[in-house]
Amino acid sequence: MPIHRGYLLARLLQIPPHPSRIQSLRYSGRRLESIYMGENYTHFYGGNSLNRLSWLRPNAAFVSGLFPSPASRCVIFRGGEPLVANHIQDGRTSTILAKVPSGELRSVLGEEPFFGQGQHPGEIAAEDIKVLKSARWRGPNLIFLGVEEPDAELSTPARVEDVRGTPYFALDATDIPTDDLLSTLNVSDSQRLEFAEPRSATAKLSSFDASLFALARTMVDWLGRRKFCPACGSRTYPLWAGWKLSCSSVLPWAENPGKSPCPSSSGLNNYMHPRTDAVVITAVLDETGDRILLGRNKKFPSAFYSTLAGFLEPGESFEDAVKREIWEESGVRVHAVRYHSGQPWPYPANLMIGCYASADSSQTIRTDLDNELEDARWFTREEVLSVLAHPDGTNIRRREYKNFDEAQDQSTKSATVAGSIDPQPLKDQPPFRVPPQSAIAGVLISQWAKGEVPGLSSSYSGATSLKGKI
Incomplete structure (x- = not known):
């Protein structure tokens, strides 16, 4: 037709x-x-409202002048863990992301300038040398994130004195002794600063702080992992206030006797800009719309099930990746793939592409193709609603977060994360658990169960209810 x-x-x-x-x-x-799709859904870690002022990143005078200003703040990481402030009041402790006045960090950053560094300590690089624009090749990694402005309308400042709001930076303090770092900070008696496991520490952050954390952690992780040029093996260094990497072999004073020019010195290279890995994550519904396919990774925490997910591969569209991943993990063929929303996921640098899809539930489920899953099965709406209503239905214990990271580090293919196996639910626990609302999987599951998916009919009658396919 x-x-x-x-x-x-x-x-x-x-x-x-x-x-x-x-x-x-x-x-x-x-x-x-x-x-x-109608109104966009803003996930936890998403909705970043900073004015990133990307056109000013190469301007060393601007970012160097902005850092020590009284309004500037810095979020700090050590080995991927954020510095948090625990406030103690009336016997209660609340945790927030520590936003340190940038001026307090001068003693641990080395000599100025902080950006646009020349060959020798204290030397300012010439403005017309491209490979030195807002370069920082001495001292710990420092990144300009953007400005939180008082008005919704983004401004276009040209000078430091034109900036209105709070400039934010991110510092990788992994190589700075913790005692040296904390001794430079002014801490009130009601505060306790510490580096904390990121997932549990950020679970109750405000939407702004969560998005700030996601941006900062992703950038710090990217710079920390890419210390050597993949083209020639030389050391790399950040420029553009942390938003670009360059090979040290192209520095004006570099000595490269007998070496061919580094391939990164010409053309646009994808390994020299911040990396984001796309992941498709899909809630598969049966043809009645009343059952959902969930899987259990072999290393998931106790009784934990989630939507199926995997990395986008070269030459794939979103819908191609959804169909391939669901087939490889569960043996189920899906159709009517529909985009829902996206979520930045800073562990370490993913963009979760949330989708719904439809499938014939009479297909045989098989998990032996790529052996990612211990189990996959169809759950009814009533089963899922019962779990969502249980106080521990979406609860992930603090000790389980570390297992998630360890399992993800071991996986080279799947973006699903994992923990230790314990298939038997504890006493007074739900029969299974699903992700919390801070993860896109939890949103996809919850919105389906509660009848809140945009474009799904209220009767949930058949695969015909999947609207706005991609």
Whole structure:
């Protein structure tokens, strides 16, 4: 059946067609109630509101002048763990992301300038040398994140004195002795500073702090992991205030006798810019719309099930990756893939692409293809709602977070994360657990169970309820 041109145009522009035409639209014989996603869903770690001022990153005078200003703040990491402030009041402890006045950190950063460093300590690099623009090749990694502005309308400042709001930086203090670092900071009697396991420490952050943490941790991790040029093996150094890497062999004073020029010195190279790894994560619904396919990784925590996920591979679209991953992990063929939302996931640098898809539940489930899963099964809406209503239904214990990271480090293919196996639920515990709302998997599961998925009919009758396919 031909598709109306207005429908195609609306899909391209992501706008609804005229209301009088919505009821008459057909796609593969199914009535469409909605052909666009509507309002975006902002996930935990998402919705970053900083004015990143990307065009000013190469301006060493600007970022160097901005760092010591009284309004500037810095978030600090050690080995991926954020510095948090524990506030003690009336016997209660609350944890927030520590935002340290940047000026207090001068003694641990080395000699100025902090950006645009020349060959010798204290020397300012010439402004016309591209490979030295806001370069920092001495001292711990320091990154300009952006400015939190008082107004929703983003400004375009040209000078430090034009900036209105709070500039934010991120510091990798992994190689700075903790005692040396903490001794430079002014801490009140009601505060206790410490580096904390990131997932549990950030679980109750405000939306702004969560998005700030996600950006900062991803950038710190990227710089910390890429210390050597993948093209020639020379040391790398950050420029553009931490947003670009360069090979040290291209420094004006570098001595490279007998070596060919580094390939990174010409053209655009994807290994010299911040990395984001795309992951498709999908809630698969059966043809009635009343059951959901969830899987249990072999190393998941006790009785823990989640939506299936995996990294996007070269040459794939989102929907291609969804179909391949679900098939490889569960042996189930899916169709009607529909995008829901995306979530930045700073462990270490993922972008989770959340989708829904439909499948025939009579297919045989098999987990022997890539052996990622211990189990995969269909759960009813009633089963999931019961778990969501249980006080421990989405609870992840603090000791389990470390296992998640260890399991992810061991995996080279799947983006699902894991912990220790304990298939028997404890007394007074739910029969299984699902991810919390801070993870996109938890949102996909919860919205489906509660009938809150945009474009799904309230009756949940059949795969026909999947609207706005990609």
